[in-house]
Amino acid sequence: MxxxxxxxxxxxxxxxxxxxxxxxxxxxxxxxxxxxxxxxxxxxxxxxxxxxxxxxxxxxxxxxxxxxxxxxxxxxxxxxxxxxxxxxxxxxxxxxxxxxxxxxxxxxxxxxxxxxxxxxxxxxxxxxxxxxxxxxxxxxxxxxxxxxxxxxxxxxxxxxxxxxxxxxxxxxxxxxxxxxxxxxxxxxxxxxxxxxxxxxxxxxxxxxxxxxxxxxxxxxxxxxxxxxxxxxxxxxxxxxxxxxxxxxxxxxxxxxxxxxxxxxxxxxxxxxxADVTTYENMKLSLLNASHTLLSYPAFLKGYRKVDEAMRDDDICRYIRDFMDIDISPYVPPPAGIDLEKYKQTLLERFANRSISDQVSRLCADGISKFPVYIVPNLAKMIKDRKDLTRLAFLIAAYRHYLKYQLDEQGQAYDILEPAKSVEDEQLIESDSAADFLNLSAFKSLNLKTAETFVPVYLNFVNAIKDKGISETLKLLTA
The missing domain is CATH 3.40.50.720 (NAD(P)-binding Rossmann-like Domain)
Incomplete structure (x- = not known):
């Protein structure tokens, strides 16, 4: 060429x-x-x-x-x-x-x-x-x-x-x-x-x-x-x-x-x-948040390339439901942008086999990414008493990824969390899954007291541990 x-x-x-x-x-x-x-x-x-x-x-x-x-x-x-x-x-x-x-x-x-x-x-x-x-x-x-x-x-x-x-x-x-x-x-x-x-x-x-x-x-x-x-x-x-x-x-x-x-x-x-707000809200809430949503479940299932993960029907359904049900109500599109077309284009971009992005890249530095990509809309969803199922599953998967460092295929892996504090390390190692909700990434939310979130999250923690990530995700997207 x-x-x-x-x-x-x-x-x-x-x-x-x-x-x-x-x-x-x-x-x-x-x-x-x-x-x-x-x-x-x-x-x-x-x-x-x-x-x-x-x-x-x-x-x-x-x-x-x-x-x-x-x-x-x-x-x-x-x-x-x-x-x-x-x-x-x-x-x-x-x-x-x-x-x-x-x-x-x-x-x-x-x-x-x-x-x-x-x-x-x-x-x-x-x-x-x-x-x-x-x-x-x-x-x-x-x-x-x-x-x-x-x-x-x-x-x-x-x-x-x-x-x-x-x-x-x-x-x-x-x-x-x-x-x-x-x-x-x-x-x-x-x-x-x-x-x-x-x-x-x-x-x-x-x-x-x-x-x-x-x-x-x-x-x-x-x-x-x-x-x-x-x-x-x-x-x-x-x-x-x-x-x-x-x-x-x-x-x-x-x-x-x-x-x-x-x-x-x-x-x-x-x-x-004059104002970039609507553009950045659309991109961070849909592209970056969906990358985070995809990363930990896909990695735990054993995927290492994003395009390979996007050929998994359960992962695709999970992301699409997140975009359509959870996030679209909070994303007024910029003038001239067709939001449905934008979301479809995102799925095509994730599935691009030529680029073959690394899932590990998306997993890295979650403690810095969650407050930017996930927490703002999660706070709105808790306030509005929305369905928190998909985000509760994500945070349960994130805990499992950090705590056990072993995927569903039995492969060990290293994590890259440069912003992790000593206190964060203690919360990750704790046997109490509820303690994880005090992680620095979530502290602004006070998740541990969110009565609509905690029971759903704890159910997913147990399901991922007992049934595995694949079976839990399959039940979630059924």
Whole structure:
């Protein structure tokens, strides 16, 4: 298959965007749009400088640097017809572990007008119970004390903005591209809270010179395994050390609130709006929540690929009933969106055999995902005394997944829960299934006192343990 090259001269590209968190999603989503936009000669000042801040980023940094920061993106069609693109819009890459001063200097450059972020749902350091910034983290304490030796994204941003203010630079926009409802509001709360605690004068400057638009992003992008790399390179004929693959669906909706100017991304399909709320509510409540709904039952049944799980009639019925019965009443569609068509498209996307997303990716970091994707609508459902059957089953399955770490096929597995606290660990290990409802992910709900929820949940806990996940799900969807 021929690789579709970019149609611009790399030497002509100037930097206008700094992105923190150069993972697969960023390279399949934001870079995909920017790469196309740079073909317009009047938009070539919007090249991207990538920043990685974690020690674990070493491999991706070295791999990208070894090939001039260029890589291939394979877009996997739902009905065949894969396409491979050469991406050249990443023009500089800084590893903060290696060159922290350079990160600060780059944030302070006046040509940088936008800082975009993919630092994960849990990366904003917001306490799930208080919904306030968590100052107890040891790395945060370090950055509050050592202003010029930052190790967190908050410390780096503060140091860069301080240098920017000292140079009388123009205002800048910080644009979150993470899967959070009102992600711009969350980013503002996190960064301004940190800066206020570190430097009150800088916080006052930031309030006037930094904007935080909300945005909604959507493109299923699996992790890239060694096996994937071999297959992708075989398909493209390239020798790419850092290829990415993703689905053919792509969406980006942004509130048009940029203080220092912005790229004309509407030319390449990005939607700008005054209020992103209805878009993000639809996406988080249907796509992300359905991914979470699918993940633990499918993994416990022994599925490791999402498309394989979607060929299971019980799982498909479970997801469709969740969308239609539980969630649709709480999702007013944005203007021009057919909600029934949107839900059908979601099922097709999940079943995309070309993309073959990993169930383990969906299972990871549930403690951070549940408060964002599941808890808001569950709270409404409890208040409205709705049928809680499907969500009670999900939380029972989640407990079983965390507690026993053995699927129905007898296969042991590791879990990835970076946000899990010592107290969470104790609640997971407890023999009392009711204790699990005090997990930090659910604390805002006070689930243990929800009289319409607890009996249904406890029944599912016992059924999954006694009958197995498959038989329990079959009875649920019958």
């Amino acid at each position: 021929n690789v579709i090259p970019y149609n611009y001269s790399p030497e002509a590209i100037r930097l206008g965007i700094l992105h923190i968190g150069v993972g697969n999603f960023h390279r399949a989503h934001q870079q995909f749009y920017i790469n196309r936009l740079l073909e317009d000669s009047d938009q070539q000042h919007w090249g991207v400088c990538g920043v990685c801040l974690l020690p674990s980023d070493k491999n991706v940094v070295e791999n990208l640097r070894s090939q001039n920061l260029e890589y291939t993106l394979t877009v996997c069609g739902r009905h065949g017809g894969d396409e491979v693109y050469q991406i050249g819009s990443l023009r500089e890459l800084i590893w903060g572990v290696e060159q922290p001063e350079m990160v600060i200097q780059k944030i302070a450059e006046d040509t940088i007008k936008i800082i975009t972020l993919t630092i994960t749902e849990g990366g904003y350091n917001i306490n799930k119970e208080t919904n306030e910034f968590d100052f107890e983290d040891e790395k945060i304490k370090h950055d509050l004390h050592y202003k010029d030796q930052p190790i967190t994204v908050f410390g780096f941003l503060a140091a860069g903005l301080r240098k920017r203010r000292a140079g009388n630079c123009s205002g800048i926009t910080i644009l979150s591209c993470d899967n959070l409802q009102h992600n711009g509001d969350t980013a503002k709360k996190a960064f301004i809270s940190f800066i206020q605690a570190q430097d009150k004068d800088l916080a006052e400057w930031a309030e006037a010179h930094v904007t935080f638009p909300n945005s909604m992003v959507d493109r299923i992008t699996p992790a890239t395994t060694a096996e994937n790399i071999a297959k992708l390179n075989e398909l493209s004929g390239a020798n790419d050390k850092a290829p990415v693959h993703c689905e053919d669906f792509c969406q980006w909706v942004i509130e048009d609130h940029f203080i220092g100017g912005r790229p004309a991304l509407e030319r390449v399909g990005v939607a700008f709006t």
